[in-house]
Amino acid sequence: QVSTDKKIYDHNSEVKVSGTVANLRADSPVTITVVGPQNNVVRAEQIEVSADNTFETTFSTAGDLFRANGDYTVRVQYGPQQINDKVVIQLVGEAPEKASACGVGEIAVKGGGQVYCVPYEANGAVVTSATASSATKSLTLKIATESDGAISVKIPREVLDAMGDNGQDQDFVVTVDDQEADFTETDTTDSQRTLEIQFSQGDSQIEIIGTKAVPEFGTMAAIILAVAIVSIVAITARTRLSISPRY
Known part of the structure; x- marks a missing residue:
């Protein structure tokens, strides 16, 4: 059984994945795969199961592989019989054009x-x-x-x-x-x-x-805007003078 700490995340979050297995098998890790909205694998890892039959890991939603909004499926497989479970999370909001200077939270x-x-x-x-x-x-x-x-x-x-x-x-x-x-x-x-x-x-x-x-x-932007406005006014006035009829 697998779960996440939340259901909705932005593009600069830490996703906490945790779960339990029914029967502990020696030397048998849990395989966690994250599949994106376009059915593409965006993350895969193997982690060990603790003695109390639990497992836990985290991953970040920052980065190019998580730029798309939509549903991401976190799939878990365990043991030789490939016992599996899954949970769906959603990514929303604006993905930064480049690495964000802002941290998690x-x-x-x-x-x-x-x-x-x-x-x-x-x-x-x-x-x-x-x-x-x-x-x-x-x-x-x-x-x-x-x-x-x-x-x-x-x-x-x-x-x-x-x-x-x-x-x-x-x-x-x-x-x-x-x-x-x-x-x-x-x-x-x-x-x-x-x-x-x-x-x-x-x-x-x-x-x-x-x-x-x-x-x-x-x-600086305000100064540039002010200079631009003054220039437009000056050019407009000069244009009016140049086209004024002469008698």
């Missing part, structure tokens, strides 16, 4: 022309993407759920913050699928604020709204 948040690695823990879901917006002063998390659960997000103040005119912290506003939701601020430091948010199975989006967020354009 971190989500890459795009904003200000940069990528920020924001730590999070989720029970019952994985975060598939995250974006900070200065226009809405918010951090939006796209999630894929497998059950009711909760997510704890450590938000860097440079990414999103909520402060009053007096410079004191004030509460964020949190919505789940566009409905205002309850949350708990479990920790606050000079550099980050940690929120715990409940969600239900089937929910797909969490939005955390503050009073300031990292701009979509970095400083």
